[in-house]
Amino acid sequence: MPDDLSAALQQRHAGRLGAVEAMTKSLAAARSEACSHAWVRDFFDSALLHARQCDELQAAGLPLAPLAGLAISIKDLFDVAGQPTTAASASLTDAGPAAQDGAAVARLRAAGAALVGHTNMTEFAFSGLGINAHHGTPLNPVTRPLDGLERIPGGSSSGAAVSVATGAAWAALGSDTGGSIRIPAAFQGLVGFKSTAALTPRDGSIPLSTSLDTVCAITRSVRDAVLIHEILAARRVAILPRPLRAWRLALVTEPLLLDGMDATVSLAFQRSLQVLRQQGAQIEEISLPCLQGLAALQAQGGLVAAEAWAWHRHRMQELIPMYDSRVSTRIQRGAAISAADYIDLQALRRDWIADMQSDLTGFDAVISPTVPVVAPELAPLEASLDAYMATNGLVLRNPAVVNMLDGCAISLPCQQPGELPVGLMLWSTAHQDDRLLSLALQIEAALAAGVQ
Template structure:
């Protein structure tokens, strides 16, 4: 089997592979044990023989937030069990369909995308198929886009459309050894998608490789990425020390090894302490924008159907009830000031580097049983990734673990609208880490 979407597309164009056969294999994987609980609903896509279309008739999964014509969008929740089928595709889905995607199904998620862990009490929680093959333990795939990551890791989809509000694409990508690219939010359409926090939500994708991430971004953003290779010696990369706290042993070792490889290639790496980063937690009081904006969307339905919500999600949403209009406007103003201060502090760096998440995938059972552990783990998993959403920036995670070990992610990130430079750097970094891994 081809190792990524781009390889499969090459096979289609050269006549070595057939889209119909690849779709049948994806459908079989979607119904396999490895994909248990990964989908809320499967679609019945018809084979598309369009080898020269951007996506070639290959399977792409859709997070159960995006409208797909003829299907309900339920956010992984019983609270939307009465949702009618969508009359039209959301813009992001429409762009994928026009590009030749075979839409294979709506993927499972943390209810309404409100958690970085991926647990779902309504539809079950998909297990991490990558870690299970390594140690046999029932570990989480991360969230909120849990089913999205599992669909790609298991072979049910070549790429997965999801959302990233605080790390919901990058966390599961990191924990399953995949690539997750969170673009600058304004570049991709969010209409026709159940929101969590519109000020932070980003429509984006999980893929097998950085080149696939470039392809999916070009389709979703309806723009061409301008790639440029630069000599390593001309790159200045910052490592915020605050994002290195509380790392487990493997994450720390994998990250330090990646820094050493980049440094050996000639990159200038500096450990930094951006002063505005110390103020990040102050912008999260009472749950921050996620709580405030989700409360605005959910308050009427919560009043009627709270018993149909995941109790942990309802608790987090209801934190937003304490915000006044003045509080909200103050928070938006404080965020604008914080972004300006961060942009000033990060001037001169081509990108920032950090571990995507602070630990490898945790086991599912303790998180399911213990509320205190659940919320503490969720906070830790979101810590590094959520900085980029508040910054309105762009970020990409790619695998940095050694072969045969549990997946860990290296996150490259930058301020708003530096997506093309970041993707260019990610392609170089991926190639460098892979060459070192294979040496």
């Protein structure tokens, strides 16, 4: 099978890959042990039917749709017509079927995607670890063959990443509020692109934070990230044909981004910087003291807790026993945030964004580790609430900066073969998406050339 969605589409158009052939292999992966707990509900039969219809249309000489009947998974936050949407929570098991597709799902379906199922996730998307007490936690399918340990998939888009990593889907629709696309991508050696939030529609999805949620996707390559973003955002990406030496990258020296790296991440990150410098990238160390202002923005749970509480407060009066307590306690922090506090938070955020934009003027992107550690083992996080909370804070630390910035970011795999997956994150301010994707294509190629 082709390595990524773009290659599969090339083979589809050349008549060398049938939709049913591709779907049969995707569904075999979706049903495999590696995908255990990856699905909240599957649409396998309808996906295969759609693939068969695409082959019939192609045989009749009709043009292929952009996604040509290939498998795409949908996070269980997004409405799919005729299916319930439950955010992987027991508290929504009585949800009725959606009357219509959510906006992002509709765009994927219109582009010819074969929707293979609703993927598992952290309940209501409120954690970066991917642990789910109701549906089980999918194990990381990439790390287990390397060291035999049961490691977390990352979250909240846990099943989304597993579906792509195993070959069950060519790409996965998900959401990113503080890293929920980029964390599982980093932990599973995939590409996770968080666009500027305003570029993609949230209609027909269950919110976590209306200020920070971004609808986006996990893919196998940067070119696939470009392709899926163009569909989700209904816009064309303008790729800048600039060589690597023409890009100016900031390496922020503040401990907030670089502290706590384990040996595997530190080695991969430093090696990546060396490879990029050798290939001409301009990487300049800078201080970004306004990062210290994040603490005030996240006090008392910040915007996420306030906005999550607004959505959940009435439901939780009766249904709180059906919530995972690790999720409900974080949502309930929002009850202590007054309307005045919330208005102050929004004003503080606007000022902080302006300061960050000023300090990053002249740079094309910031480069940092996506997450400072490789995927942790699952058992200790299930056994200890303290370990769960500390690890959750650590894995969210770097990617959450970009959500607060209202910016765009992409996580690329930067490990060598045989090493545990490590993510390299490139990020920038709002509406620099095309510039960032253009740079990511260059860096992806440079890192591939540097593999020994």
